[in-house]
Amino acid sequence: MSMNAETLMEVIQKKEKTLEKKSFFRRILEAREFSLILILAVIVAALTLSTDTFASSANLTVMLQGMSVDMIIAVPMAISLVAGNIDFSVGSNLALSSLIACMAMNNGASTITGMLIGLVSGILLGLLNALIINKFRITPLVATMGTWMAYKGLALVISSGSTVANLPDGFKSFGRAKLFGIPLPIVYMVCVVILGMFVLKYIDFFNRAYYIGGNQASARLAGMNTELFTYVSYGLTGFMSAFAGLVLAARLGAVSQSAGSGLEFRNVVALLIGGVSMDGGEGTIFGAVLGVTLMQIVNNSLVLLDINPSWTQVITGSILVLSIAIDKASRMKKSAR
Amino acid sequence: MDDKEEKSMDVPAIKLINVNKEFPGVKALQNVSFDIDKGKTHCIVGENGAGKSTLMKILSGAYTPDSGDIIVDGEKASIKSPADSIRLGIGIVYQELSNFSNLTVAKNLFANNLPHKKGLIDYGKLNTDARKVLDNAGLTYIDETAAMKDISLGSQQMVEIAKLLSLDIKIMILDEPTSALTEVEINKLYSLIQELKEKGITIIYISHKLNEILYLADNITVLKDGNHVGTFKKTPETTKETLVRLMVGRDVAYDYKVGTSKIGEEILAVKNLTSGTTVRDVSFSLKRGEILGIAGLEGSGRTELLESIFGWRSVSQGEILINNKKVKINSPMDAKKNKLAFITKERKVQGLFLSLDVRKNIAAASTRRFRKKGLVNVGLMAENAKKYIDAMGIKVSGLNQLTMNLSGGNQQKVLLSMWLTADPDIILIDEPTRGVDVGAKAEIHNLLRDLTKEGKAIIIVSSEMPEIMASCDRILVMHEGQITGELSNAEATEEMIMKYASGV
Numbered sequence: 001m002s003m004n005a006e007t008l009m010e011v012i013q014k015k016e017k018t019l020e021k022k023s024f025f026r027r028i029l030e031a032r033e034f035s036l037i038l039i040l041a042v043i044v045a046a047l048t049l050s051t052d053t054f055a056s057s058a059n060l061t062v063m064l065q066g067m068s069v070d071m072i073i074a075v076p077m078a079i080s081l082v083a084g085n086i087d088f089s090v091g092s093n094l095a096l097s098s099l100i101a102c103m104a105m106n107n108g109a110s111t112i113t114g115m116l117i118g119l120v121s122g123i124l125l126g127l128l129n130a131l132i133i134n135k136f137r138i139t140p141l142v143a144t145m146g147t148w149m150a151y152k153g154l155a156l157v158i159s160s161g162s163t164v165a166n167l168p169d170g171f172k173s174f175g176r177a178k179l180f181g182i183p184l185p186i187v188y189m190v191c192v193v194i195l196g197m198f199v200l201k202y203i204d205f206f207n208r209a210y211y212i213g214g215n216q217a218s219a220r221l222a223g224m225n226t227e228l229f230t231y232v233s234y235g236l237t238g239f240m241s242a243f244a245g246l247v248l249a250a251r252l253g254a255v256s257q258s259a260g261s262g263l264e265f266r267n268v269v270a271l272l273i274g275g276v277s278m279d280g281g282e283g284t285i286f287g288a289v290l291g292v293t294l295m296q297i298v299n300n301s302l303v304l305l306d307i308n309p310s311w312t313q314v315i316t317g318s319i320l321v322l323s324i325a326i327d328k329a330s331r332m333k334k335s336a337r
Numbered sequence: 338m339d340d341k342e343e344k345s346m347d348v349p350a351i352k353l354i355n356v357n358k359e360f361p362g363v364k365a366l367q368n369v370s371f372d373i374d375k376g377k378t379h380c381i382v383g384e385n386g387a388g389k390s391t392l393m394k395i396l397s398g399a400y401t402p403d404s405g406d407i408i409v410d411g412e413k414a415s416i417k418s419p420a421d422s423i424r425l426g427i428g429i430v431y432q433e434l435s436n437f438s439n440l441t442v443a444k445n446l447f448a449n450n451l452p453h454k455k456g457l458i459d460y461g462k463l464n465t466d467a468r469k470v471l472d473n474a475g476l477t478y479i480d481e482t483a484a485m486k487d488i489s490l491g492s493q494q495m496v497e498i499a500k501l502l503s504l505d506i507k508i509m510i511l512d513e514p515t516s517a518l519t520e521v522e523i524n525k526l527y528s529l530i531q532e533l534k535e536k537g538i539t540i541i542y543i544s545h546k547l548n549e550i551l552y553l554a555d556n557i558t559v560l561k562d563g564n565h566v567g568t569f570k571k572t573p574e575t576t577k578e579t580l581v582r583l584m585v586g587r588d589v590a591y592d593y594k595v596g597t598s599k600i601g602e603e604i605l606a607v608k609n610l611t612s613g614t615t616v617r618d619v620s621f622s623l624k625r626g627e628i629l630g631i632a633g634l635e636g637s638g639r640t641e642l643l644e645s646i647f648g649w650r651s652v653s654q655g656e657i658l659i660n661n662k663k664v665k666i667n668s669p670m671d672a673k674k675n676k677l678a679f680i681t682k683e684r685k686v687q688g689l690f691l692s693l694d695v696r697k698n699i700a701a702a703s704t705r706r707f708r709k710k711g712l713v714n715v716g717l718m719a720e721n722a723k724k725y726i727d728a729m730g731i732k733v734s735g736l737n738q739l740t741m742n743l744s745g746g747n748q749q750k751v752l753l754s755m756w757l758t759a760d761p762d763i764i765l766i767d768e769p770t771r772g773v774d775v776g777a778k779a780e781i782h783n784l785l786r787d788l789t790k791e792g793k794a795i796i797i798v799s800s801e802m803p804e805i806m807a808s809c810d811r812i813l814v815m816h817e818g819q820i821t822g823e824l825s826n827a828e829a830t831e832e833m834i835m836k837y838a839s840g841v
């Protein structure tokens with residue numbers, strides 16, 4: 001084989017020079033989150049200018065409080081989904097475990113005991129999802145659709161369809177009190193988001209989500225316990241669903257079997273908009289936060305602009321399809337170079 | 338430590354003694370014994386199915402041998418898993434890379450052991466450690482923070498090599514490492530191999546490309562049909578011809594009645610067909626009544642050529658003429674309209690509908706024909722299926738037996754029936770007898786010959802040279818996407834084919 005050593009080295013050196021690191025700025029520009037921030041900024045600017053109510057602190061508080069329940073659940077859902085595990089049962093879990101908690105309180109349990117009962121049921125319901133997925137090898141979507149329906153039915157059965165009210169005052173303050181003038185649900189939301197960002201990035205166990213979602217077989221070969229991850233992530237999602245349910249029940253002072261209905265759809269859509277891949281391996285908590293926020297702002301703006309709120313679904317549906325289509329198109333362009 | 342160093346110089350890195358491995362119906366390795374010297378580049382060559390990959394999988398812990406001993410650095414080793422193999426200092430870079438393509442280079446390098454500080458992942462250290470690993474392997478140009486999928490295939494492979502180096506590997510197996518690389522990347526790999534050798538690392542290098550072997554090898558082992566043919570030092574006298582002779586040289590006789598059908602006028606002409614880099618500027622013609630064979634090594638573009646003709650793979654250049662008329666084939670639908678049939682080698686994945694019964698499978702390529710008053714008619718399908726089951730001697734328990742429960746040979750006959758039902762003029766067959774037992778092999782070839790007697794034309798792609806030589810009127814040989822030779826049945830010998838296939 002004829003090989004001229006000198007020209008070879010030249011070729012390699014030339015190649016080395018062309019392979020420079022992408023600049024920090026370029027990385028930001030290419031991130032999915034960046035385009036979302038742009039969209040959000042445009043909408044916020046438009047709303048601030050066209051209405052005098054949007055930027056008011058009253059409206060912002062209403063908005064943040066309104067999205068707190070979705071957001072608290074979206075964070076663990078995102079961690080789970082990065083590993084390729086979708087959880088569709090969150091809304092029903094929320095209803096069932098908060099109903100259990102509130103019924104316990106109405107039947108003599110103390111506020112603390114009642115809340116603990118609710119949280120534990122949330123965890124158990126989540127673990128049941130993981131058990132079905134791990135033991136019977138049923139795909140997460142199918143498994144959690146099944147439990148979504150079953151948990152919803154159970155909630156209806158135990159409540160006989162009636163609303164549970166007359167909750168203890170101590171419990172209500174859990175969702176109504178303020179910390180430095182900020183309503184507690186917003187405080188909870190912020191804490192959960194920060195914690196979620198932190199664990200997914202810095203805690204080894206949760207960071208494995210990216211490996212597992214990226215290539216499950218390789219992850220297993222690399223000695224990662226993927227089943228344990230499934231248990232933990234669904235258990236956590238169940239816990240946070242119950243927690244969000246308690247916040248909601250405390251804030252409203254009542255709970256019924258219809259609590260949290262439609263939440264699973266809203267959140268899955270928000271996560272997809274936020275760049276969490278349905279196949280796993282990709283996504284950030286920041287993206288999830290942007291997705292949930294965008295959904296909430298669209299909802300809020302229609303109210304402010306006095307448009308029939310039923311348009312919300314048309315608009316968010318369109319945003320979902322558009323954002324994924326843009327993402328796909330930019331990827332195809334990238335791989336075609 | 339010193340003792341070991343001294344001992345280590347004359348002890349081979351790996352000594353294989355009577356290694357055997359059998360798969361159902363195939364003796365993949367039979368009493369293979371040879372030594373791999375320390376610090377040398379040891380190349381292993383052989384035809385498709387010679388046992389190279391099986392042997393490497395045994396060394397890397399993916400398979401366990403049925404019998405025989407593996408002595409690593411003078412000590413008997415038991416390799417039961419990839420982890421055992423790594424512990425013994427043996428690492429492999431597979432032909433098909435299996436990394437976490439969505440994650441950064443650094444995270445891939447340290448997938449098993451991300452660095453920590455106070456229980457948290459230490460990204461700073463992760464990236465500096467990754468930088469060190471890459472620099473140590475001379476990969477100064479690879480960005481440790483880039484996503485794996487954003488760097489070239491060659492670079493991804495280099496990252497895998499660097500990862501093994503960071504695990505303190507003493508013996509590195511490279512399985513067809515250059516098959517997906519560009520010229521520049523290949524040269525980069527060569528210089529990396531040179532550096533590894535200088536560090537005392539033993540390289541086991543598997544390749545079909547004889548040029549590479551002759552350039553890189555210190556020692557060469559030839560395997561054939563699972564047997565060890567020989568291990569020798571490369572000398573200036575070692576040529577490609579010597580290697581080819583050792584790799585082939587077998588006597589198997591088949592008679593598939595070549596020359597008994599009448600060759601008619603030209604039915605297909607392919608001109609300058611190009612598809613990416615896998616099929617490059619291919620031109621040939623095919624006549625009625627003819628069986629044309631396409632030989633070549635795995636990865637030479639044979640399958641891709643058939644896929645390009647059939648519209649399954651996008652064609653960047655060239656034209657196809659059928660009956661002297663230019664046709665546009667952009668999809669399998671177009672191909673079918675032009676009376677082409679394609680019988681894939683991925684029978685179970687891309688060919689058959691395993692969960693459907695024989696009757697429905699045979700009807701699958703021409704469902705429109707089985708309608709009565711616009712409605713699907715199972716009776717018509719059954720009639721048609723019966724016809725083919727009788728004609729081809731397909732062994733089924735009934736018309737509604739599921740195809741997944743048939744043997745390989747019978748599945749192949751069902752797939753063939755499916756396409757014959759569509760009444761093609763030109764039949765493209767990839768590996769017609771893969772996974773088919775000897776008896777059914779002859780039956781299938783006789784069937785194909787009979788079809789040519791009806792004026793149909795057939796193109797066969799096969800990895801088995803005796804099969805091609807016994808069944809084809811004319812043979813084209815491919816090498817790296819191009820046709821490097823054309824032989825008539827009378828001219829063809831395995832050595833000639835092998836020469837063209839290796840690009841000599």
